[in-house]
Amino acid sequence: MAFIPSSGGGGGSIPRSGGFAGSYGQRACYVLFTYQSGHGNSFTFLNQDFGPLTPYHDLYAQHTYITKSSAQRYHNGQFMNDQMVYFNQYNGTTSQSSSSSSDFMNTFASNTQLGCPFGNFYSDGSFTGVYNQSNGIRHNWFSRKLIIPSDHSNRAINYLIHNGKLMARKVGDGRDYPAYPGTQDTTTISGINQSFMGMGCYNNTLKEFLLPHAEVTGSSGIVNVQRYTNFDLDAYPSPTDAFANATLDSTFQWTPGNWPSNSNESRYNAKWVLRNDGKLIHTVFFAGGGGMRTYVANRPTDGAATNGTHVNSISNTTSYGSDHGVQYGQHIVQSRDGKFVGIASPYYYYWTGFNAMFIHMENTHPNGTTNTYQDTSSSTSAQILPYRDTDLMVSRGINGYASSGSGPQFARMYNVQKNSSGEATILQSTMNGTKPGMYTGANTTSYVPMFAVTDYGSLKYSTNSKATQPFNNTINIGA
Amino acid sequence: MTKIYFMQLAEDGPIEKFVGLMPDGEEPEGTIASFEFKKDQSTLANRYSLKDGKLVDDYPDDDDEAVCVKEQEAEAAAAKKLEDDLKKGE
Secondary structure, three states: OOOOOOOOOOOOOOOOOOOHHHOOOOOOOEEEEEEEOOOEEEEEEEOOOOOEEEOOOOOHHHOOOOOOOOOEOOOOOOEOOOOOOOHHHOEOOOOOOOOOOOOEOOOOOOOEOOEOOOEEEOOOOOEEEOOEOOOEOOHHHHHHHHEOOEOOOOOOEEEEEEOOEEEEEEOOOOOOOOOOOOOOOOOOOOOOOOOOOOOOEEEOOOOEEEEEEEEOOOOOOOEEEEEEEOOOOOOOOOHHHHHHOOEEEEEEEEEEOOOOOOOHHHHHOOEEEEOOOOEEEEEEEEOOOOEEEEEEEEOOOOOOOEEEEEEEEEOOOOEOOHHHOOOOOOEEEEOOOOOEEEEEEOOEEOOEOEEEEEEEOOEOOOOOOOEEEEEOOOOOOEEEEEEOOOEEEEEEOOEEOOOOOOOOEEEEEEEEEEOOOOOEEEEEEEOOOOOOOOOOOOOOOEEOOEEEOOOHHHEOOOOOOOOOOEOOOOOOOOO | OOEEEEEOOOOOOOOEEEEEEOHHHOOOOOEEEEEEOOOOOOOOHHHEEEEOOEEEEOOOOOOHHHHHHHHHHHHHHHHHHHHHHHHHHO
């Protein structure tokens, strides 16, 4: 199903020669999703620069894209419909997400490191529903929180931490899927807090893996962090092999300053990023008014106890995190190269509004200051999207109606600029009012989410929009 | 200290709001005004606007939740109006 270039059986990779669905000569990179009155849900694929690909919904009244696949329903001969792929179990795009706990399609988590939460949409135009026995239609929403920031080279892999294990999964596959081909999950790491979700970070330049291991007091965010050196996810993509060939160099106690409140979200779903200069940035979503905060310090190399300085805050109001259900809580979205990490949480209630920190591993700001973005709407939300090979964007899910000219709009681009030493600074650009190349054209009120295709990271941005080469030669789906 | 910042990133762009803490006196890009909150003052961005260079609470009689609900109702009303207007034109 996925469109990841095959290894051809002998390692390396083979650039894909076909295009979108094997016919248009272009791959899809993004999707707009909407509800069409009388027809149900429908979607439009966009190319790497948000240009329209297919189907072309310019004249919504004439659009007849009803069935989404030639797959047939077992026993009755009908074509695939919304019920078969569970789209009908979500609150569609016709209503704002507001303060309800419902499973809305347009939320701050409409794009994740797993792509779309309610479907897997691939660059060749194929798609699947999302469902599994553990978390039902919320499987992607749950698994998005387990993914750790990591700039390993094989972007067909996401690394996850849950139940005290480090796991490698093919993009689009959540926790409960089989391990990425050729890899093996670790067993439960001795003594680790098994409630930690996606808490850990890998830096491929430093070949270093930091693993928050256990709470010291159960309050104030104080944890012991294991520091592994010679940890190499390029040489050893399998978590068991990476650990076997690494050294547990030291363990240090981390104490974040100015910790407002304890919750499962703040204790167990924090996100950590290790920059190339050794700066460790610990980002925590304090639901319900404590805001989103970063704590920063140089990670110690001698096991010395370290205090994380409270550097950035973005305020929030009544809001809820992972305490309130498997589907809630903050998550990361990474650039295609894995070096730029966006961390997103809601501003209001479960899904609405948007707070985000943007951290680049090659940034050298001495204080560890991050770029921030806030959308304080109590009705709509925004999403972090990866763009090109190195950048991130923010897209706002604004109501559109038919050809009224509204619909999703871009708000910011965070463009990575590198100097001759390879140090990155972030150029923040306003994009207010700019939009994707087409609007999918629902004939009713529609809060249209935009998300990246599930296999976005495995394919390379190119000045030739028809290019379909893999991101790099380590993309390999295995045997 | 948590502050509210009003930013205008493009000359003809909308005025945006940000409430949070910036390190070492830094300000968000495009800041045109900023205000520190007083003790016990609501930090809900939604209730404030910038008028004549001053911070104005547009909902002095409402608590934070009521402000957000009013905003939701306004969004729903705007969506309905847009829908009605477009249907009239069909």
